[in-house]
Amino acid sequence: MGILNVTPDSFSDGGQFDKPAKALQRVRQMIAEGADIIDIGGESTRPGARAVSIEEELERVIPLIEAIRAESDIPISVDTSKAPVMLEAVKAGANMINDVRSLRESGALAEVAGLEAPVCLMHMQGEPRSMQTNPHYQNVVEEVLQFLLQRVEVCVAAGISRDRLAIDPGFGFGKTLQHNLALFHALDRFVATGLPVLVGVSRKSMIGQLLDIPVEARMPASVALAGLASWLGAAILRVHDVQPTVHAVRMCRAIKNSD
């Protein structure tokens, strides 16, 4: 899954892709590099980011989805928590919903129940504005897993069938470095649920903190983690650097399939 942030303040690509023509170019490049899904996000969820209105998010995301659809059948995922954005995005040709708030915003659950698109449910402790202030868990793996399984049951009860759902531990979303490492170490527990697992660690601060390097230097570590996540059974890798990730994952899979 290649990341396309169409926010003016997104942390690792500095809003380079907020202009439609540039964004479309980037999409073409990611497709050529082997991306299977393009994830389009119009709300910045970085720590401390400000809230974005429905109108603003629609303006950023819908024209781009339409433009991609006009030239490609590539599966499109929309990174949003807002019910109206989910609906308009699917109407414009998006195939999947990626919600960092796991359909907890008002109207989101009912909106998605009325659609057919698959959904990724992500764990986040707190809200983007404050989530990194003092993340706290008794047992991060159990708590994140229980949260996601509970959201799965809520979705199923609302009429979203299990085969439409994927889960994501939400690396960096209300988690310290130690929490992120423990969750990654326990990825097999998430995979063992039988639900597809999405992993998003690309260029994130867990790499910056462990290696003490800025965001521009985090590609090699991101690719290594993508290979490891793939080895551990992750189904979808949300990444900035598509080509090196595709190479790493193909090598990992060739080795896995060689026994």
Ligand code: 7PM
């Ligand atoms: C801090 C945390 C800064 C996250 C920026 C981000 C994920 C996502 C994002 C993820 C799913 C970024 C992000 N991260 N959706 N959206 N999983 N499902 O790296 O980990 O662009 S936003």
